Amino acid sequence: MDKAKRRLASALDGFRSNHSKMDISVDERVNSEHCCLKKVVRFGFPDESRCLAYDPVQRLLAIGTEHGTVRIIGEVGVDHILRHGTDHGVNHIQFVINDGSLITACSNDMIHLWNYRLKVPEIKLSIEMNKENVSTIHLPMNSKYLYVGTIKGNVYFVSLDTFQLSPYVIMWNKAIDLSCRIHPGPVRQIAACPTDPSKILIAFERGIVIQWNLATKEVDRFPLDPPIKSVSWHYDGKQVMTGNVDGSVSVFNTKKTSEPAHKSFPHGQTDCRPIPNIDWKHTGENEQVVVFSGGMPTDDGLPPPALTILKASRHATVMEMENPIISFITLQQVPYNSSPQQPHAIAVLLKHDLMIIDLQTPGYPIIESPHAMDLHESPVTCLQYYSDCPSDLIGALTLVGYKQRKKGFSERQWPINGGHGRECATGFQELVITGHKDGSLRFWQASGENLQILYRLKTGSHFERLEELESSEKVSHAIKYIEMCLESRLLLVAGISGQVTLFRFAKSETTNTIAVVHIPNLCVTSNSSIVDERPGLSSQSSKEMKRQKKVVSRDSTASPDTSDASGDERIVPFKVRGAPVKRPAGYQPELACLIPWPSHVSSDMVTSIALNSAYGVIAIGTTSGLALVDIAQCALIYAWSTAELYGSDPTPAIQLSNQLSDASSPLESPGCLSEPRNNLIRLNTDTRQKSLDKRPLLFKAQSVIEQHSNGSPRGEHPKESPSLSRSGNTSSPAVSTHSLEKLGLGESVTSVQFIHSCSKRNEAKTSPCIWIGTSTGAAIALNLILPQDRLVSTVVVAPSGTIVRMKGQILLHAFMDEKFCIVSPASESYKESSRESKDSGSPEKSVTNKIVTKPSLSPAYSSSLDCSDEVNQFLIVVAENEIKVIALPSFSQAFHYKTEEIPLVKAVPTHVRGHPVLMCLTAAGYIQVISLPSLRLLHSAQLLPRSVDVDDPICHQTAFSEHGLGIFMTSPSEMEKYTICTELAEQTADSMGELYVTCEMPEAPKSSSFLKGVSSIFGNSPRQADATDLECILSGDKDKSVIGGSAGMRSIARTIPGPAANMDRAHASGISAGQAAQMALQNLNERSDKLNAVVDSTENLKNSAMNMASRSTKLVEKFEKKKWYNF
Template sequence: MKFFGKSSQHTTALDRVKLYKDFYEFRKTVLHGFPANPTCIAFDKHHRLLAIGTKNGSLQIYGKLGVEFHYQFEDELEIVQIFFISRLGAVLCLCDDFSIHLLKIPSKSSHNDISKLYTNDFFVREDDNDHATIITSLALNGKENLLFIGLKNGDIRLLDIDDSLKLKDDIIRLDEILKSIPEEMKLKPGSVEVIEEQPGIDGKILIGYNRSLIALWDYQNNSIDNYFHIEQHLEHLSWNKNGSDFISCHNDGSYNIWSAKQEHHDCKNFKLPYGPFPCKAIKKIFWNSSSCGEYIVFNGGMPRASYSDKETVSIIHNVQKENSSANERNVVLDFTSKVVDFLPIFSAMENDDLKLQALIVLAVEEIVVIDLQASRLAAYCFDVKTDIYNRISESGDAESNVKYSPNIWPIDGGIAAISGSGLSINESHHLLITGHEDGTVRFWDASTKSLKYLYTIHTSKLFNVNEDDNILIENEDHDLSGDDEDQSEWPPFRKVGQFDPYSDDPRLAIRKLTFCSEQGILVIGGTAGQMIVFEFRDKAAEFSPNSIEIRIIDEKDSFVWKGHSCLPIRKSNIKLPSGFQPTSLVQIHPPAAVTALVISTCWQVVSIGTAHGFALFDYSKNLRLIVKSTLKPSNISSAMGGDALISRRKSFKKSLRESFRRLRRSRSQKSKRNIQKNQQSMAKIQETNSRLNKFPDLIEPIKPVERAIEVIAKTNEDMMSSMVRFFYFCSSPIINNQPCPSFWVGTNAGTLLIYVLINDKNASNATTRCWQLAKEVQLKHKAPIIFIRLIDSNGAPLFENIPSQLVDNEKPMPSRILICSEEQFKTFSLPNFKTINKFKLTAHEGARVRKIDIGKFYHKQNTNLSEYSLMFLTNLGDVNIFSSWSDFKRKYQHHFLKKEDIHGISSLVFTNTGEGFYLKSSSEYQRFSLSARRAGHLECHIKLEETETTVSNDTATNIISSNISIDDKNTSPISPAKNQNGVSSIDQNGTISAGSDPELTS
């Protein structure tokens, strides 16, 4: 019977594990944001796809929204160059170890994985001095079956793409080319800088060497057609589409137009667009002529003395009008981060003439698409359409129509498919709000697997910061669309992009956000203790900034704040367009960063917490309801900020001296004889000193002993037990069995303060609402309280903001409260506050909780089956799922973050649907799912024509999952710009913590 009992228990455990698999499964779904450290870019004009390679070996391929592919190279090899092989539906990549890889993009809906087909390791070098294996340039022929590989020794090798990336025996040798050049021009041409196939003519390539030589070579007949001599170092070449002329750019900032059949071989028509003084090198140039005019686009070329720090792309447009001279228009796009590369995008016209449609510019921190068809240059932005957030969308569209082009997004290739129910569009719509270091707040539609930009709020307009920035903000910052007639500066710079490398004032940074989706009220908390309440208004208005001061620490407490000062309020009135408009502005003193922030629209209050205490504020009447300091006398020195956070330790000399003194002192206590000897020696020393005092010149001055300054290594959270960590509003039985509005406060020292509203029944007639402290609970283990939730018997979280008059007193009120600290989970009964159950995580496993929430999980096949569970992430990087209150049993565990990945752990957030986000890089969020139902396979592919050559996936050597994002067409899947600023974010139902690193919630 005993054995039978064990078998039964084992079978039950197996059944439980099998059941858990139907509810819980970890899967990475989609990657949001701009790729970190981009190195190269390519565009597939046939499939309309854009590829971006990064320094850590990540390849991102984007089409229309819903089409996104991802591939990660082993050993995180840097991707140097990318080519699309359109006829194969493949991508060719060169890595920094000179290995060449052919990757297959899925062409069937049943296969959504990028697969590696072939790899060529011939040029992977062991000797860095072997110039015959160092690749300096690549070029693809028009038929996409040959890859020209330029080498450092001047030779060119040919790679057969159709024959498993095998090298051909044919070699275009530099010696053969030099045989057809006169002796006086046979200088050392150097490495192959660029290779360009001549348009419309098969078998001829233009070879540009680093020094002195450009050759037009017929590789089919192994003969030279023409050669050109240059004095400057060559940077790049570009053919005009007619194939008869080409343009070269050089390291002195000049460019020259050549005819392929010209008889003279020297450079005679060079132009220095921003001379005559020395200029920076033009790194890349593009030339195109059509019925719409002539475009010359190049990167660099700025005067060294004045603009050597500028990162620019110049666009020179010449329009030849009938019966008039040519009209030249010059625009210099000024970027705030380094320009990596740029590419043109063409659109076909009725006469099969290619028309230049747009220009893609890839910078280190952002990607910008310039519309070249508009009468005035503008950056692309996609339309935002959503049913629930129409008012926000309309305000955002009004801004977009001024700043961005109305034309459709040109990167619109690929086909998006959906596998699994409820994965393309969520049943409920979600709003993502992000706060940034420069004081901006951005709204995004997170209802789908992609993010759509909606709206921006500039909080810096309320403060006296840089006036130039305020002027730009108020004028919508549309410098790019300015009229040419107003140009007074040369070169004519136009600011482009959204990335701002400098934050004028770090106090503007947004630290906390909370939003009520039902009433459209947004509350933000900043680094300098500022709290602003925004309400959505349909009409424009004028706002006069006037702050309400709340002093958490009494002046009588001899507290001196040594940190930063508050932000100065702007004195003049501000004209606000329709949208989110400020209604209340509160300044906390001392002006420490906001550490906790929650709004309760039911009782029209906002709670604000800092490292010194908290306040409860009635935003409808601008009244202070509660102001309480949580500081203790022992915390005052560490809470002052500034110099108070510095400790002093004794110098090594003094510490060593005192050690010897203690040693002598301990020995002297053992015998009286030693004491007498010491006294005699001391008497002799004193006698000697008295004699020396008569001759002060013989005495060397003794420097006073100083203590070396050492900054405390602890963080503010570990050092300050007074810091407020969590707020919570709910209707619960606190004083007796009758529910009443309650306000819960959790601190860093494990202290729980509970306030109740004592006159809620007559609140509508009362001039003020009185909140009274009902209970104060101290957790024995004194760990920081990071989560509080009222739950029912099934562990489901209850509605929080319910007025007591709406609660049915005849029905029994659930009397369980879940309180989680970084070390323990506890369930208490109310109102007597007795422990029902608890789990000591740190004591059992040595881990501490960093992020926690309750999620609802559905059975992956039966939607009628669901359960609530507790999700949390530990400092070790593993995510756990526990039962929410009954027994705290572990249901699921998965380790996916390194414990050294502090940014990823601190930025991770959960959603109430069992999903989550964490910071993969400074600009990318990885989205993942813990729900088996929401972990379905996302699919996207491209369509290959029947006449196109296909490559079998059977030869794939490495397969990874592709990431896609489903959304409306003509919308960009790429965020218009990366923002390096600190981000905080929330969902439509609650508040999420923020810090110096971005955070995300939906």
């Protein structure tokens, strides 16, 4: 056997070096200018959120993240992302109220001023702190200076006009009491007085709080016992509320800060957690509303995150959260803090969620968000994206999903409704299906640049775990693959534990049972066929026909026992609930396929799935083989180990008969083309039910005899196929290792494709086929013979003997017709009664391929082909290290593209402006656009920030679709849509909504300035500084004794102009010589005009002077002659 194996391997290596090529010249209309990578919109909850900000006039909410991005959300369709140049986290964020500006402070001590009045927001100015680290920022209402607190405990002031530091600085040693011998720590919070902008509160990390007067530099200190964690002003500016370390709440009078005027313990005087955030608001009826986080008692251990709401007329309301609270903001109707703010909702930013609490409804319910913030409620494990979904399917999913809407939400509309929403740029009906770790599927409508939930499906509700595997981590309902037929609405779902379920859509609720198909243990067959080399020993498990021993009809009321499918010991982690169940409208399970595990520690995982509603067959590829299941009869058609897919076992385990021995064996003549016409693998029918244990062997000796009878000399290569091995090999070896080494490696099925195509060399007839790709680079074709009446007859599978060898794992099989149009397999249209009635007509009428590409946009031949080179189809095989376009039925290589330096991990055929292209994802995280069929590289751009592998989870979380659109999980909680089409990118840019909407600023509350002035005159209190005085104070115009002036601040911070300023400067400096000469002439003319005006003015002055001199002379003469005495 070793000798035979070596001869087989050497023969295969020799034939792989030979391949035929076909010279084809194609005129393609697509070029690199038509392709670009443009990210369209991002959905979901911002990952690693850190801070929160709200503009009460524009009604926009901003969320800063650890990844250096800012999400700004408003009404439906208003969801924009702001990206900094680096990945440094956004620690603090502030809106410039109703100004179209946003301020962000990042972890690299850079403060940026954003302008979101533009359709594409950009950074206007930036400032970098060189010697200080930013710990907090604060922007008072209508202030022209940003207050910046640092880790050293100092407070700086940044001008919003120039983004330069003010010479006015509050040093920490000037703020604390001289008796305090410890550093107060970083500045935790800064709060300006709502009525007197010259007074600010500064809270330090160690619990020290001071009140600083910017005009007089006077300091009022609050008591340190207990330490204060957060502060909030009363709207009249005379009282301050503090949240303390011991969970208490204190109220201080600003004129007497030495002791609190009132102190309370909302959750009792037991040991409580600190209160890190507190907010003090008042309603229109002057009813106070106090909101704070933390402060919960610690009697029972670590308390859950909670938000407490206090109202004067009611008891305290505690809202426990599932995730830690990052921050919260009280949404108010009045933007000014110097009057009752009229709060109406609370925006709470949690670690993994964003919720809006309704304060106007009793019970404080949650307001339902129009944005998909719960995308990651269960971790997303896989994605499927359809950019051309039928509209009737969207409508059907909406109807069945309406009843699933969660109850208990507030009836109020979404209050954060600022901006103008995006328009639908593509005009396509887009559907996104997300598979989750808990076994659930979610259907989302992604049209109109907005992600909206349509329908939820639980795929694990009909499974039960075995008791002995209840605690196993590998037994999970997590989704791994999703395959959907849009026309028939069939849905095929595969889990990571070897469970595969077929769902059928129903518009009404029905009662049904689930048919169960047990897949044989292919691992045993694969191992025995490779390891056992003794010619006299036959492994029964590898030689028996692997079919369903017990066919379960749909009308059965119980599922078979999970261990009843075979005699060997195997482990099936799930069993199907067999009792009839009344299921609601929507997707209902119809068929479940269970794949056994080889042991308790290893599983035979699903590696690929395929569904064809027209053929009525599903294919399940695993790490050790392939199984075909008939969905019309709910029975197993056949199951192969990967070695058996080649038509014969690599090492035959039984002796051939004398008749077969006389013929040239495949080991002696490996070059013979295998075309087994009679060696058919049939499903179990009534006539063959008794011979299930007798498996028809697929030895090549039969094929050799068949080839010999057709006229080919025994043991010689056919002259018309010098490039094909005994299995139809048409390409070079997949890897450099010896073939004998490959025979011992585990080989899995990585790609499965149903298609109506040519499967044998030089046979132009097309028929239903299934193309199988393996992890070792083999593309294998099997023929499917479909009967006319599927309920009576069964499907027949015939090996075609065709194998295409590639370098690396097979990723994709795609097909084009003779006119270079992409074709897709046939599908069955959706019917209400499709369960009971099947098409009994001729299968040829319903199994022909569908043309996806418009013939007017497809490539064309630049020169006519030779008549002998007849081409019916083109096969596109994509592997990790190469792509080949093969002409059928001659199986000649037409085009070739190598990717050995950076392998591919994913590929899908699509269209750019209607022209066929191939969209690929490389191991470096780049998107490559390759033309079809000539395989020219059109565009390459980075999509993922890191390198990936074929088995990387991100490959399952990335989906390509039609029209050059794609979607991927950019973080565990965010999904981003992109396009590779320049036309779509321009359309999305034109239809992009606007964040800033021109709004009139509400009228400011009237202040009794006259009474305050009178009190300051007749009293001892100094006059309050207004905004103009405060601007002069902070600019240093009134105080020349500040340290170093403006020049001294340059060593602390450096101002950096934004891209817009740099562009203006470039435009100002980038002028031509002609423009410079024209400007010089214009300046000369202006100078001449000014000189003429000066001459005229001088002449006028001269005349005026002469007139005045003459008048003065006359006046002098008059008074000289006049007598000064009058007597």
